Every structure is written in structure tokens, then in C-alpha cells.
Amino acid sequence: MRRAMAGAEVGDDVYGEDPTVRALEERVAALLGHEAALFTPTGSMANVLGVRLLVPPGAELLCDALAHVVRAELGAHAALSGVTTRTWSSPRGLLDAAALERVGALLAPDAGPYQVSTAAVAVEDTHNFGGGTVQPLESLRRLRAVTAAAGVAVHLDGARLWNAAAATGADLADLGRCADTVSVSLSKGLGAPVGSLLVAGAERVARARVERKRLGGGMRQVGILAAAGLHALEHHLERLADDHARARRLALACAEALPGCVDPALVETNIVVLAVPDAPALAARAQDGGVAVSVLGPRTARLVTHLDVDDDAVASAVDVLAPLLREQAHPAS
Missing domain, CATH: 3.40.640.10 (Type I PLP-dependent aspartate aminotransferase-like (Major domain))
Incomplete structure (x- = not known):
């Protein structure tokens, strides 16, 4: 390009x-x-x-x-x-x-x-x-x-x-x-x-x-x-399907870590919107792990797959996000 x-x-x-x-x-x-x-x-x-x-x-x-x-x-x-x-x-x-x-x-x-x-x-x-x-x-x-x-x-x-x-x-x-x-x-x-x-x-x-x-x-x-x-x-129209498949993998992993945060069946394209207890905290902790997460509201976060996110990047994102989501599901008393 x-x-x-x-x-x-x-x-x-x-x-x-x-x-x-x-x-x-x-x-x-x-x-x-x-x-x-x-x-x-x-x-x-x-x-x-x-x-x-x-x-x-x-x-x-x-x-x-x-x-x-x-x-x-x-x-x-x-x-x-x-x-x-x-x-x-x-x-x-x-x-x-x-x-x-x-x-x-x-x-x-x-x-x-x-x-x-x-x-x-x-x-x-x-x-x-x-x-x-x-x-x-x-x-x-x-x-x-x-x-x-x-x-x-x-x-x-x-x-x-x-x-x-x-x-x-x-x-x-x-x-x-x-x-x-x-x-x-x-x-x-x-x-x-x-x-x-x-x-x-x-x-x-x-x-x-x-x-x-x-x-x-x-x-x-x-x-x-x-x-x-x-x-x-x-060169990039046909490869959009790869983004969609990777977004669904992200959604499945997030839903497993924090049940109810997203319905993977509703992830049709390359955007995954998460309903979480504390979106700013999730984004801050994820950033420390090298994963950028958008904050759309106090309890709403967004993940987007794109040209620069390959399979390895999705796996790395899951490694970072899954434990953070599990923590939000079961916060320490």
C-alpha cells in the first residue's frame, strides 16, 4: 500500500x-x-x-x-x-x-x-x-x-x-x-x-x-x-471474513471468562461489544498487557479486529483479557 x-x-x-x-x-x-x-x-x-x-x-x-x-x-x-x-x-x-x-x-x-x-x-x-x-x-x-x-x-x-x-x-x-x-x-x-x-x-x-x-x-x-x-x-475486501472469524473467537473467549458479557451468536462482523462491571478498569489493565480496548461507557467496552490483528494477536488478546474478565466476574472482597 x-x-x-x-x-x-x-x-x-x-x-x-x-x-x-x-x-x-x-x-x-x-x-x-x-x-x-x-x-x-x-x-x-x-x-x-x-x-x-x-x-x-x-x-x-x-x-x-x-x-x-x-x-x-x-x-x-x-x-x-x-x-x-x-x-x-x-x-x-x-x-x-x-x-x-x-x-x-x-x-x-x-x-x-x-x-x-x-x-x-x-x-x-x-x-x-x-x-x-x-x-x-x-x-x-x-x-x-x-x-x-x-x-x-x-x-x-x-x-x-x-x-x-x-x-x-x-x-x-x-x-x-x-x-x-x-x-x-x-x-x-x-x-x-x-x-x-x-x-x-x-x-x-x-x-x-x-x-x-x-x-x-x-x-x-x-x-x-x-x-x-x-x-x-x-486486495483487502475478501480478507474481511478473516476479521469476522477472529472477532467471533474473541467473543467466545470473553463469554467463557465472563458469562453474559457478550452473546457470540450476535457477533456478525468485526466488532465485539462487552457489557462489564467496570469498563475503564478493564481497559486500563488490558493496556498494561498490550491490548487496546475502547471504553464506550462505564460498563461498556469494545473490541475490534482489523487488518493488523492476526491469529497470534487474537490469542495474545485472549490471554490478557480472560483473567481480567474473570476478576470482574468475581471481584475480591
């Missing part, structure tokens, strides 16, 4: 003159079944742009209560775009039949002069805080049908959409066509150092290019980063 970056042909991307960026954008747009794509430095910016294209200031975006767009983007959609949000709740962020029913009940596309009107719905696939939950393709299609009937758009936060496709065998284009705008990340499971893309129709992407510059995301010879993305798409 670094050799590909060093040898990348570059130009000025603000003027649309970087051939490597253009090649990446065309590749990703085609993969996801849309007309065009736009390279962005971060997934959060891709989400801000995607939502901004669909939701005018003062209108609302609907999403689930665990969604990244409302939990982990620092209120950007409100602060930068004047977008309000309403949420629904569903187990693990899953877009199941009950969630679809809640969405239908919340839709208010023309709320009149007294209430906020719904302009778009956002759905996340895979779902980060839900534990790598995969949204069934049929559910995404049903959401598309429900919203289209109401004249409401859909944004798909597909930062880990590659993992969803790898886990289910679903075609990326089928997933992408379920939304008006789609964000995808290159820097998570695919292992590129930087970058995401926003995918949509050509007219929307042209507007997004202007808004990207307004947000400070216009970059120059960014082909050195786009080359990493192209390399990742060529």
Missing part, C-alpha cells in the same frame, strides 16, 4: 485534476450502483455532506438512538447544517420490523407551520455501537419503499458497508441503491490510513464538492491517499 501511495500519479483535486482520486471515485461509485462519488478526509465529513444534501436547515433527520450521526459526530449536523434529529430505539440498532414500524410512525414529511418536517432517514450498516450489526438487505429495501412513498430521502452511513457485504454475500450495488446518499470508509476494515467517500447522483456530488470546500475539506495532491484506497479495494 505504501508503494502504491509513493508511486501515485497526482494533480490538484480541488480543480478535479487528480487522476488517482478520480479513478477511486469512479470505482467506488460503480461498486455502489451510483453515478458519482466524492473523496473526503473523514467519514464524519462524508456523513455531514450526505445529510446536508438531503435535509435543509430547520428540517429533521430521523435515525436510531445509537446512530453514529447523533452519538459520535459532535452535533455537527445541527451546528454546521441546521439539521434537527429525532430518534427511534431498536436492539443493537437493528432495522427490524418493529423499527421499520417506528420509522413509519415518525415520518412527518409535511408537518405544516407548527412542527418540524422530516426530510430524510439515516441508517447505519454495519452498526458501530450496536456491535457490528448487519442490516438485512430486505430491511433496507423496505425502508426505501416506506420513505419513498412519503417523499423522504435516505442516507446510508456505510462506514463499514464492506463488512456487511462480506458477512452476508449481498452485492454492494444492491446495498448502495437503497439510499440517496451513501458514505463509505477506507480507513477501517480496508486498512487505508485516511479517507472516506460520499456516493450519490452526479448532481448531488457536484453540490457536495462545493460544500466540501466550504467545510475545509478541499485538498490538493490527495492522490497519494486515494492510491491507498484503490490498493485496499483491490
